[in-house]
Amino acid sequence: MQSTLGVGFLGAGPVTQAIHLPTLARLGREFTVRHVNDIDASVAERLATRAGAAHSTSLEVLLDDPAVDVVAICSPRAFHAEQAIAACRAAKKAVLCEKPFAMSADEAGAIAAVAKETGVPIVVGAMHVFDPGWRAAVAHWGELPASSHTIRSSIILPPNARFEDVATEMLARPDFPTPDWSDVEVRAGMVHAGVMGLAVHDLPLIRSLLTRYDDLRVISATVLPPFGYRILMVAGGKFIELQAVVSGTWQPSWVLEAYADDQVLHTEFTPSYVHAGSSVSTLTTAGSAQVFGPTDANGYEAEWLELAAIVRGEVAPPDIDALVDDLRFTVAVADSAADILRSAHRTEGAA
Template sequence: MRSTLGVGFLGSGPVTQAIHLPTLARLADQFTVRHLNDIDAGVAETVAARAGAAYSTSLETLLDDPLVDVVAICSPHAFHAEQAIAACRAGKKAVLCEKPMAMSGDEAATIAAVSAETGVPVLVGAMHTFDPGWRAAVAQWGELPTASHTIRSSIVLPPNARFEDLATEVLTRPDFPSLDLSDVQVRAAMVHAGVMGLAVHDLPLVRSFLSRYDDLNVLSASLLTPFGYRILMVADSKVVELHAVVSQTWQPSWVLEAYADDQVLHTEFTPSYVHAGSAVSTLTTAESAQVFGPSSSNGYEAEWLELAAVVRGEVAPPDLDGLVDDLRFTVAVADAAAEAVRSADRTEAAA
């Protein structure tokens, strides 16, 4: 019996290279990278050589590899559902799917159904939900989820490449396309992509403060340049503000806050691709301030360690209904924000 879990990656781009391979190198007592897959054979071969692993360009080849116990899905978003379902049906021990889990609620529900049918657990790599600094605050926040009235996510980051290149020597990355921002459909699509690619990190956390989201109302949404969004919405009678901008800032900031009349949560996360420790959360009341973190481990390590614990039967698999609701909420926000951008343009044109 192998002493470590063999991992196969679907997609060998920057997320695999700069996040997961360095993380698994620190967890070599529990995981061994066995297989790298990519549609670009040169990328797959080169990245696999770094890990001493096999490589391929077809999904079937990776799923047929007997040394692969765990499939990590790091491909473009549109392929997540198809690949997660295939990995479950291949009888692997677990699947780690990068966020978003899928591109629609129906796709996510199908993944959940196949996971339940096959008994193959699926974890979604929303690293903030696993972050020790966040989880420590959750364990102590008492009535904050029901008492909160305002939730705010603010993200100010430099381009990913700055941190990717600190983590590893990234082999190929896609160029950001030149887009016509005068076209409202382009702006709406970029806001939608911003929610699915960036806000998605925090929306499961935001949802933990909401008892419902079927009454979601996006009051305003706009594209921030060179890339970002500003979204104001109401759900469950609570105000939710989402703000993000990617620029050449020298000082990154990633903050999630929740306010109640008598308590405030302030969580500062490390930027994506940064491996140096956990978030720091502060719970403040009129009488005290409790600080949680930083822990020496981060959300990336925590998600892989939880996956290993699930495979060993030490902890229960994730709540599938909760993961589907996270995705449905994210898609609802993305769709409504994109429509708000188009609506604002129509209103301006009519004025």
């Protein structure tokens, strides 16, 4: 019988606790949690005890652990590039890095260079990319990337804690300070964080619908308290709208749509942290509709199963250059939206 792949987690926060550990518990034939690493020794130990794994506060200790075949990077995103490079240098069998896998094009390029040099495959944990309902629609959408003219991403969510607490008994979660909305740099930072932390789920899907993005132009950007954004932009000759609002009172909704003159794609994703099967995609053409999903497996399971297949040599790893392009596009949107907010503030001040 084939042995399971040993997984080591860098970061023991909500994503590890409420997303990946419950997912791997359902995939016990493929994976075993072997090591949990966190700067908080108490959280690392308590979570490792739950999983029957080793624990540490040192990156080097986890990378030196021979039981760890796959490194799952779930730390704050500022550390992703450094840790992904270190995991590749440690000659692990694969790396799963939470999105975004870098914070700049230069960081992404450095990761790509090391991944190519070492041959270690990198999977970015963008669960919507792997979602079976989405992938089925992609396989049937025909000329939609060329013919679509309008793309919309609409996200309405309660605070993460609502879903985290349903998924698991949380050991700890970070405190989020109340932002000073009067400070333009705070607002610019919030819209940047919104793109890098929330829109990043959908931007790789949106990029797959673009023939180009080097002509990206952000028309407007607005911060929506307590946390959210509305961004209007043009790229590849298409009009793109990104909107997200976190609210404790609205019903959750996560929808991505693409419109052409004779075709519409409407995909409804389950919210983050929710283990409830795949998305449902409806592809409407000339009055007829094809519906894909829901399937029992969600995007989280699909990304881990694909990683296992990559390690076994059954499927090719993701194109690292395509992952870099996804990151470049995401950073360009985040940077441009933040700059638009700063520019609007200067214009208001000069009026």
